[in-house]
Amino acid sequence: DTEVTQTPKHLVMGMTNKKSLKCEQHMGHRAMYWYKQKAKKPPELMFVYSYEKLSINESVPSRFSPECPNSSLLNLHLHALQPEDSALYLCASSPAGSNTEAFFGQGTRLTVV
């Protein structure tokens, strides 16, 4: 299994809602990432988990809350988002950090209304 699976594929939420994005990989990768991507822009790093521990938080607002329940799962909890948070949210994993290939999930297209 060489896939990174994200759910849901699409999400529309109101500014007062709470929702979660989920990501799963079964490749035994030790690093997992959340990226935010706006149209025609590169992926923008949000969080990195290494061996299930948060290793990087790129000064992301607290309305985004990551969680890594185990080595295969990564969640992103969303609360009180703003319309400007609408974007494609990509999960990725890599075997051993930034000097190895990153495998991306297909992303969750998030719209905040």
Added chain:
Amino acid sequence: GENVEQHPSTLSVQEGDSAVIKCTYSDSASNYFPWYKQELGKRPQLIIDIRSNVGEKKDQRIAVTLNKTAKHFSLHITETQPEDSAVYFCAADAMKTSYDKVIFGPGTSLSVIP
């Protein structure tokens, strides 16, 4: 901080011609340079990568060159086909600040005209 620049931002070529995309990076400690292709509405996928102990790497119609002294690396696509149309991102690992971070270039939108 660390930075990766990429040129051109858009590129149109005729089918069968070659395409070249160039990147420069600022972190002299970077050792890993991947290239990702992202088709419209799809996920980024690695197409080729190169490490600092190698000057050139080739995979069929795709090649990457690295000049560590000048901190430049380039993607070369030969005999382009319409299915090569996509956004291409170069990247470099940010070893100076974090073992887990990759810096992406801003992207090149490649159009191959049949």
